[in-house]
Amino acid sequence: MMNWRRHFIEAATLIVAAVLCAAVSNAIAGRERKMLWSGTYPNAMTVPAPATATPSSGGQAPTPVPAPVVAAPVTTTTTTTPTQTGEAPILHGTTTTTTTTAPPKHAESQQLFPPHPDKPYIEIQYDAVKQLYDKGVLFLDARRTSVYEQGHIAGARPFSVWESDIDEKVNKLFEERGDPKQQAEPIVIYCSGGDCEDSHMLAQKLWGIQYNNVYVYKDGFPDWQKHGAPIHTGSAP
Amino acid sequence: MTHPWLTIRVQIALGIFFVAAALPKIADPPSFAHMVYNYRIVPGALINFMALTMPWIELLSGLALILGIWKGAARTIIAAMLLVFITAITVNLMRNNVIDCGCFDVSAANKTHEERLADMHWVVIRDLGMLLMCAQGWWASRRTATP
Numbered sequence: 001m002m003n004w005r006r007h008f009i010e011a012a013t014l015i016v017a018a019v020l021c022a023a024v025s026n027a028i029a030g031r032e033r034k035m036l037w038s039g040t041y042p043n044a045m046t047v048p049a050p051a052t053a054t055p056s057s058g059g060q061a062p063t064p065v066p067a068p069v070v071a072a073p074v075t076t077t078t079t080t081t082p083t084q085t086g087e088a089p090i091l092h093g094t095t096t097t098t099t100t101t102a103p104p105k106h107a108e109s110q111q112l113f114p115p116h117p118d119k120p121y122i123e124i125q126y127d128a129v130k131q132l133y134d135k136g137v138l139f140l141d142a143r144r145t146s147v148y149e150q151g152h153i154a155g156a157r158p159f160s161v162w163e164s165d166i167d168e169k170v171n172k173l174f175e176e177r178g179d180p181k182q183q184a185e186p187i188v189i190y191c192s193g194g195d196c197e198d199s200h201m202l203a204q205k206l207w208g209i210q211y212n213n214v215y216v217y218k219d220g221f222p223d224w225q226k227h228g229a230p231i232h233t234g235s236a237p
Numbered sequence: 238m239t240h241p242w243l244t245i246r247v248q249i250a251l252g253i254f255f256v257a258a259a260l261p262k263i264a265d266p267p268s269f270a271h272m273v274y275n276y277r278i279v280p281g282a283l284i285n286f287m288a289l290t291m292p293w294i295e296l297l298s299g300l301a302l303i304l305g306i307w308k309g310a311a312r313t314i315i316a317a318m319l320l321v322f323i324t325a326i327t328v329n330l331m332r333n334n335v336i337d338c339g340c341f342d343v344s345a346a347n348k349t350h351e352e353r354l355a356d357m358h359w360v361v362i363r364d365l366g367m368l369l370m371c372a373q374g375w376w377a378s379r380r381t382a383t384p
Contacts, residue, residue, distance in 0.1 A: 038282045
């Protein structure tokens with residue numbers, strides 16, 4: 001009887017010591033290693049659908065790509081917008097001779113990729129991703145920062161869902177783009193493709209704070225590399 | 238089977254296994270949290286807590302076994318953890334949720350579905366083997382305690 005009591009006290013002491021070590025280790029950990037004691041993972045107990053037999057890099061998964069809506073030309077009497085960088089407006093099926101002004105790039109991308117408030121994200125493939133990239137929309141890299149620094153889509157910001165500063169980054173983004181109009185602008189999130197879910201988790205987080213036009217690049221960074229699209233290394237976007 | 242020569246070696250081997258398993262997890266808690274998440278059996282709010290504390294429990298229990306301090310308590314904790322691991326892997330095998338176990342390596346391995354499936358079966362067998370090592374220790378300590 002006495003033995004069991006001692007046994008229990010020893011086991012409890014080991015566990016308490018382990019928790020203390022964990023607390024100290026986490027307190028002194030760097031930004032990349034540090035974690036919040038309680039995370040928010042909405043689908044933590046939901047088993048994902050069985051993976052299809054696609055290889056982790058490059059396979060074309062049959063995911064819905066939003067049907068591009070043809071941008072209607074804006075016909076006004078004004079001349080040019082100062083932010084325009086010389087790209088001619090896309091005019092389809094019109095013979096109007098009035099002076100036309102191209103909508104700002106973001107507005108244009110919003111017409112092509114309209115908000116979808118009913119779902120947190122839409123999975124898209126390279127062609128749609130590149131189209132959005134060319135329009136200059138915001139790209140977020142959901143992979144670990146150490147991986148991001150080894151190479152990322154040029155211009156993408158590091159937003160690892162597993163690191164302690166994720167909420168801080170999301171809040172900062174909200175401060176930058178808190179206006180409902182800005183929240184409806186497309187955002188592309190990616191991770192490593194294959195069965196990587198970090199981008200989906202980040203999309204869920206953004207959807208939770210009213211970002212309703214988020215796209216997940218299904219095949220992720222390996223696919224971007226495969227297509228030879230622009231890449232940056234280092235900690236700067 | 239209960240000879241002190243064997244008992245000490247089994248105890249040290251078990252300790253080394255657990256220390257080796259703990260170190261990569263302590264070095265990179267976010268990656269381990271990702272592994273825990275992949276099991277899909279831990280409530281979201283507890284994932285980070287588990288990822289932060291479990292490796293330290295493994296480390297201290299493993300060290301206790303290697304150093305021969307509080308062996309009984311360390312063995313009990315290790316046996317309890319092994320039972321949890323075996324259950325977690327088995328549940329996921331039954332649900333056809335094929336995952337990396339994250340036992341000794343927390344980096345996402347670029348493996349095929351079949352390779353991961355084979356690994357999961359192997360992990361269950363390996364953990365059962367380690368559970369037998371714990372049982373050997375208990376058995377030996379009971380034999381020495383009862384004259």
